[in-house]
Amino acid sequence: MSVLENQLDTHEARENFVVDTKEKAVWALRKLAKIRREMAENQAIAEEEIRKFQVWLEDVNGALQKDAEYFEGLLQAYHRMVLEENPKAKSIKLPYGTLKARIQEPEYIRDEEKLLTWTKANRPESIKVKESVDWSSLKKTIISTANGVAIDENGQVVEGVTVVERGIKFSVEVAE
Incomplete structure (x- = not known):
């Protein structure tokens, strides 16, 4: 029997199946429990794969993040130097991006x-x-x-x- 015929049989059986006795209700609950177990297994497999990808991503991006922080620090130091020479240089436009400096409002810590x-x-x-x-x-x-x-x-x-x-x-x- 092909997969399609099996699906058609299942579809026809579903249309005709009615829970009208305690035995059929027990069977339907058992079937539902099996379906939910299978769904939980699928969820567990997916979560494990996601966890593996997250570990991989943290590993490969960890070194890149350190590099990014290093270059951001260099650019901030450069911008501070430019600001000391020209206090109006709040933004510096460059071919690959813009350096921006904003005066922040003070933070109020309240009790x-x-x-x-x-x-x-x-x-x-x-x-x-x-x-x-x-x-x-x-x-x-x-x-x-x-x-x-x-x-x-x-x-x-x-x-x-x-x-x-x-x-x-x-x-x-x-x-x-």
Whole structure:
């Protein structure tokens, strides 16, 4: 039997197969477990190959990275020298690239707790107050109607809430 005929038989069998007994359900679970094991094996093989390529890439690029850092250091030293002679030389255009120097903003390391205390005492206008709905408590008071409208215990429509009824969610857990 050719591969194509085998696939056709499998396709026809799938169309006609129905799980309608406990025995068929057990068989289907066993088949599903086998498929998932095979998928896990494939995943493990792929991950091992990826790991090998990552090791190879780190090995070959490690020396290249050191070379790149060396030349970047030389170019930075050259740019510093040019900047000392001409402070306006923020960019130097060359045939194979551009050297750029930018003055960076200072970094502010903050202790949020101390900063908040100080700001409350000295600059209260710089304090943000964020309002938000306590959904867990509000949800307890909402009733959903058949047409997807949310109402509160007084019968008022709750603006900003649409109720979407969801059906039963099924899942299959295969024993390992």
